[in-house]
Amino acid sequence: GADKAAKLEPWRLVASFLLLPQDMPPLVNVSWFLVYEALFYALVALALFNRRLGLGAIVAWQGLILVLWITGHPVGPSEAPGYLHPRSLGLGIGVAFALLGERLEREGAVGLLRAAFVASAGLFLANIIWEGIGERDTHGVPIGLLDIAAGAMLLASTSLERRCGSRAP
Numbered sequence: 001g002a003d004k005a006a007k008l009e010p011w012r013l014v015a016s017f018l019l020l021p022q023d024m025p026p027l028v029n030v031s032w033f034l035v036y037e038a039l040f041y042a043l044v045a046l047a048l049f050n051r052r053l054g055l056g057a058i059v060a061w062q063g064l065i066l067v068l069w070i071t072g073h074p075v076g077p078s079e080a081p082g083y084l085h086p087r088s089l090g091l092g093i094g095v096a097f098a099l100l101g102e103r104l105e106r107e108g109a110v111g112l113l114r115a116a117f118v119a120s121a122g123l124f125l126a127n128i129i130w131e132g133i134g135e136r137d138t139h140g141v142p143i144g145l146l147d148i149a150a151g152a153m154l155l156a157s158t159s160l161e162r163r164c165g166s167r168a169p
Helices: 002-007 010-017 034-049 051-070 086-107 110-132 145-164
Strands: none
Touching: 002 010, 034 051, 034 086, 051 086, 086 145, 110 145
């Protein structure tokens, strides 16, 4: 009905094509998160040219999202102003793990990397089982916990692969 017709308004088509935030889902519903990814990769590009400025912008963006989320401001896809959806915290978690990985590799912390891989893989597997038995309620588990588990698993496996010749699937 009206929602479908609204998606075809010229400015909404342009906003969907340019991955700009809107007050409703974009033309292709599943592309809603690409809006946040586009901003993130623009900030990553800035970090490639000026590491301090780019990382500062990423930290400021992530910090604002975290403050809004913790203080209980509306943060659903249609309520979140601009680029402030809490699912974007996973992008910042990825940056944090990449920086942590650089440091751990320099320090040769192979044991810690192996432990991180086992712990994060266990958490990830537990979540798959939890959802497999039909539980969707997080029972207070923070939204970013699985992002942290996935980040730790990727960090550990890629670092171990580079450092020890371990092969990760």
